[in-house]
Amino acid sequence: MTALRPDAFIREQGDAPAAGAPNLTLWISEAGGLGQFGAFVEVLQPGTRSSLAHWHSAEDEMVYVLEGQVTLVEGTTETVLHPGDAATFKAGVPVGHCLWNRSAAPTRCLVVGTRAPLDRITYPELDRVRVRDRSLPDDTWTTIAGAPASSPFA
């Protein structure tokens, strides 16, 4: 049996970077034992965003809006997405993106991202790169130029 009711999704109450109330991540992939891609429902309270703006060197990502109006931020472009809209983020496209709930009601999105063995996640606004080697326990951080650097989340 691989059917999963929503109460079987694995709940993760995340930090809310920079603004507002915490986000809630409801993991489907982990609840179902998948390892090749991550998939989760992300609930954003008004005023919160999914992450700091970032892009992946090696992992394709996709968002599908389930509920509410959520603002997709890509570089300096903003687009309001509605239920049934999607957005794709191809690996290696160097434009920072995040989802921001600027509405007055919670939003829900389904988010999918590949799990690559090696990935570099660039945060253009912060001059930081998160270096992720999934064979190692911890990520490391550099500046965009490659110098060792502190985590912006520390």
Next chain:
Amino acid sequence: MTALRPDAFIREQGDAPAAGAPNLTLWISEAGGLGQFGAFVEVLQPGTRSSLAHWHSAEDEMVYVLEGQVTLVEGTTETVLHPGDAATFKAGVPVGHCLWNRSAAPTRCLVVGTRAPLDRITYPELDRVRVRDRSLPDDTWTTIAGAPASSPFA
């Protein structure tokens, strides 16, 4: 810009194996230029199913129900899924699965599957294996025991 309104999804009107009206696949991954996983909204008319029952050797799959009541068939087990429910199919688990719309209204599901370089797709009820090498233009077919065989779709 990677935002995709539903009218930008790539429409594919599929064959309906074995029963009912044709299925409609609305491709998000191809519309957005992704290659690491496939993602689409699948619309099933009453009486149709997503595919013949099958399982993948190398590709994780996931379904998230958007609209309607859809019956998940896994081996001899059937589970009715509702909007917000999900199902996961881990690569290599040898249980044939498909989605079947036995309701009186159309159903819509979001479906995601990894794109592995090499995959073997087993159809247990048909004694057939589809051998997919994404470096080659066409799939080939064998029996489960490995003898050359005809396509069940021919």
